[in-house]
Amino acid sequence: MPTNTKLKLSIGLTITAIVIYYSIGALKGLNVEGLFHSDINWSFTVVSVIIFVYANYIRGLAYTRGIDRDMDRMTALQIVGIGHAANMVLPFHVGEGLRAAFFPSGYSAIRRTNLLVIPAFADFAAIMMLSILAVPFAGFKDQNLLKALWILTFLCIAALILFMILIVFLPRLRSYFSEYLNFDTVKMMFWVILSWILLLVSTWLGLVAFDFPWMASIRMSLAVFAATNIINFIPATPGAIGLFEYGTILGLGGLGIDQTTALSVSLLLHLIQYAALLPLGIFLYIKSLHGQYGKAFTKMWHINRQKDTKWLTLKRIK
Template identity: 85%
Template structure:
């Protein structure tokens, strides 16, 4: 077996071990046992899990029906799903960088970078659009969160204006980005935005599963979405453990929900995310190993088997 293949297999095993190790530690931080003291509709919780997982498939369409139509859907889902799963168990949003390893062979480093950075900006834009739109409908009046939203809004507008000016006055930059300044980028933004709307629906169903009324949960989901996603911009703990709970308490607190109830609801919503992303990420990771290294693993197994057979024959001969 070539040394390069052995190195890839070794790295794959190390990544798997690290993911499992951090998964155990991250899930302990959730204290999920507290959820069993609350009356929860686990059927609706499973629906929320399925919707959350489906949002990842929709997010993958930002590639296949957007900025990279040559990419197949399974590869796009692997890039999105494995990256999100890794973020749930590794700190500092490391999963965003790990996605680069799952792009098709033959993609240049520049192309991979573009295909990572551009959708990331689209994610940020989608979060801001939905969060800003959520504020008047959510009805919460937390001044710190409102101030953060307005600051981020003005920063986004200023950054967009600066970006347009740079493109207009820098022909080199315009030429560099010309490949992506087209209708496909607009379509990419549509699928990214749709995926975040589906995640918002998952949050709504999760709150209903916790026991909140259907109509009231709409406002609550908007508040939780805005608070948690803005706070999640801070790259810190695996799966934003602690930050997500704080954001949920902040969002629901603005609607008059007491902190104890809000904390329990946040644990359920966080558990839904883990239940959706970890199994999906593990499945996609194993499938990627089968696709890239399956033949190498098979050859290794056959080689070892042949060695064992020869060894047995030699012993019998002696």
């Protein structure tokens, strides 16, 4: 097996061990034992998990039907799914950086960086857009959250204006991004927004599963979406444990839901995320290892078998 492959394999196994270690800690920190004694509709919960998984598939289409038509759908799903799964068990949004390792081997460092940064900005824009629309429909009036939302909105608009000015007046920067200044970027944005809408639907079904009324759950899901995603911009604990619960309590508190109930809701919604992303991430990671190292393992196994056969033959001759 080539030294480069051995090095990648060692790094892969190390990452696997780290992820397993942090997964155990993250799941312990969730403290979901009490949920199993609550009156929860687990059928709706399962549907919510399925929609959450499907949203990751749709997010992958931002590559294959958007800014990178050369990429196949499985690779795109691996980049998205493994990155999100890693974020659920590793701190500081480390999964965003790990995605770079799962791009096709022929991609240059610059291309990988562009394909990470541009969709990340698209995610931010989609979250802000949906959150701004969610606030008036949700009806909650928490001043701290509203202030944070408006600050982020103005910063986003200012950054967009500055970027457009730089693109116009700096030819070198314009040529650097020229590959992505086309209609495919608009298509990418469509798939990104659609994926976040599906995540919003997953949250809504999670609230319905907690036996909240169907129509009331729509307002509540909008409040939870805005609060948790804005707070989740803070890179901190694995899976935003603690921050997600705080955001859910904050969002639902603005609608008159008591903290005890809101905490139980937050645990269920967080459990849905883990139930969707961890199995998906593990499956995609194993599949990626099979694709990258399967031939190397097979070749190594054949070489070792040939060596064993030669050794047995020599032993019999002696």
